[in-house]
Amino acid sequence: MKPEDFDLFSVLVKQRSGLVLTRDKAYLLESRLTPVARKWNLKTLDDLAQSVRAKRDETMLRDITEAMTTNESFFFRDQKPFDQFRQVLLPQLLKSRAAKRQIRIWSAAASSGQEAYSLAIILNEEAAKLQGWKVDIFGTDLSAEMVERAKSGIYSQFEVQRGLPVTFLVKYFQQVGTDRWQVKDNIRQMVQFREGNLLTDFGPIGTFDIVYCRNVLIYFDQPTKTRVLEAISKVLTPDGTLFLGGAETVLGVTEKFKPLENERGLYVLTGRTGATAPVPPAPFQAATV
Amino acid sequence: MKSCLIVDDSRVIRKVARQIFDTLGFSCEEAEDGKVAHAACLKKMPDVILLDWNMPVMNGIEFLRALRREPGGQTPVVVFCTTENDLNHIQEALTSGANEYIMKPFDADIVRSKLSQLGVIEA
Numbered sequence: 566m567k568p569e570d571f572d573l574f575s576v577l578v579k580q581r582s583g584l585v586l587t588r589d590k591a592y593l594l595e596s597r598l599t600p601v602a603r604k605w606n607l608k609t610l611d612d613l614a615q616s617v618r619a620k621r622d623e624t625m626l627r628d629i630t631e632a633m634t635t636n637e638s639f640f641f642r643d644q645k646p647f648d649q650f651r652q653v654l655l656p657q658l659l660k661s662r663a664a665k666r667q668i669r670i671w672s673a674a675a676s677s678g679q680e681a682y683s684l685a686i687i688l689n690e691e692a693a694k695l696q697g698w699k700v701d702i703f704g705t706d707l708s709a710e711m712v713e714r715a716k717s718g719i720y721s722q723f724e725v726q727r728g729l730p731v732t733f734l735v736k737y738f739q740q741v742g743t744d745r746w747q748v749k750d751n752i753r754q755m756v757q758f759r760e761g762n763l764l765t766d767f768g769p770i771g772t773f774d775i776v777y778c779r780n781v782l783i784y785f786d787q788p789t790k791t792r793v794l795e796a797i798s799k800v801l802t803p804d805g806t807l808f809l810g811g812a813e814t815v816l817g818v819t820e821k822f823k824p825l826e827n828e829r830g831l832y833v834l835t836g837r838t839g840a841t842a843p844v845p846p847a848p849f850q851a852a853t854v
Numbered sequence: 855m856k857s858c859l860i861v862d863d864s865r866v867i868r869k870v871a872r873q874i875f876d877t878l879g880f881s882c883e884e885a886e887d888g889k890v891a892h893a894a895c896l897k898k899m900p901d902v903i904l905l906d907w908n909m910p911v912m913n914g915i916e917f918l919r920a921l922r923r924e925p926g927g928q929t930p931v932v933v934f935c936t937t938e939n940d941l942n943h944i945q946e947a948l949t950s951g952a953n954e955y956i957m958k959p960f961d962a963d964i965v966r967s968k969l970s971q972l973g974v975i976e977a
């Protein structure tokens with residue numbers, strides 16, 4: 566690939582998704598964009614680059630951007646963030662939201678939906694405690710193709726075996742054809758998916774008690790991470806919680822969040838006070854007689 | 855060191871599975887059918903059993919039912935690993951005492967993910 570074509574594609578992808586592509590990723594660009602060129606009846610990436618320069622066709626730009634995203638996800642990915650949700654956050658919310666009886670959760674960068682459905686499954690397991698409650702799970706992703714897959718709730722045999730205990734497979738999925746499985750309607754109805762770009766205005770999405778934003782910031786450069794985290798801080802309730810992926814942190818990226826003590830991977834707003842805030846140092850005591 | 859009994863009539867599958875369990879730090883034994891597996895368990899109950907369904911002499915589900923009736927036969931964690939991939943088979947396995955179920959083809963990630971959910975290995 567010509568250096569100027571690499572630059573064209575990488576600038577485009579960076580602007581539209583935040584993904585940083587360094588020169589050593591040229592092979593990745595080539596392997597991911599070749600199918601896009603073919604789809605547009607263009608022979609080479611050279612032709613694709615020319616077409617981008619000449620037309621800037623929105624659909625083509627989208628195709629290029631989406632082709633560069635990494636969409637891997639699993640059910641109950643890393644397990645711990647889901648145990649923390651069930652054992653730590655849910656009991657807290659059951660108390661703190663007892664008057665409103667409403668909980669809102671956002672799976673930002675939801676990919677094909679496994680994270681959102683894992684949460685819906687946990688909520689269904691805890692249904693007895695949530696009688697009369699309204700729980701919204703909202704999933705967004707840049708990729709239209711992923712949003713469609715997430716909505717369909719259909720997964721390959723391979724996908725339903727990574728992270729999903731077989732008892733949940735039996736309880737919450739139905740088999741379609743010989744080797745695909747679909748999330749049952751009662752669980753699908755708990756989740757709403759739609760397209761959404763973390764780099765642009767989120768629009769009227771309201772506020773969330775919990776945001777999962779995992780395994781997407783790793784692809785961004787520092788200023789983009791900061792920008793996304795600060796935008797998320799604005800849609801989190803004052804006592805809300807943010808989950809990041811195992812290789813992601815707020816430290817050195819933004820002052821808006823701080824790690825929650827004793828709960829790895831969980832972050833809360835810096836200004837937050839209340840039960841989980843650190844205990845202030847004991848006031849200086851004059852010597853007592 | 856945790857122990858694993860790999861029960862499958864295919865030598866190739868046993869070899870693949872053995873490699874995966876070796877990497878995870880298990881000591882492995884192999885059995886080519888349910889009867890051989892049963893005899894091995896009576897000698898010493900393994901921590902984990904990876905179990906094929908269709909095998910000559912004694913198949914996987916017959917072996918599992920026999921195992922669960924033996925003294926100490928409740929302790930091994932039994933993970934089915936079979937090409938049978940329909941809901942009926944899965945349900946039959948679970949009601950017969952299986953702890954987990956893998957549908958072939960499988961890979962190291964699937965095995966690892968199942969074992970860590972079962973708490974047999976660290977995540």
Ligand SMILES: C[S@@+](CC[C@H](N)C(=O)[O-])C[C@H]1O[C@@H](n2cnc3c(N)ncnc32)[C@H](O)[C@@H]1O
Binds near residue numbers: 634638675764779810
């Ligand atoms: C590796 S997946 C992570 C999925 C899931 N959160 C998880 O941890 O399993 C990353 C996802 O981020 C999406 N993505 C990348 N850039 C994005 C952006 N700027 N806005 C929204 N989603 C984006 C990709 O389309 C991809 O589906």
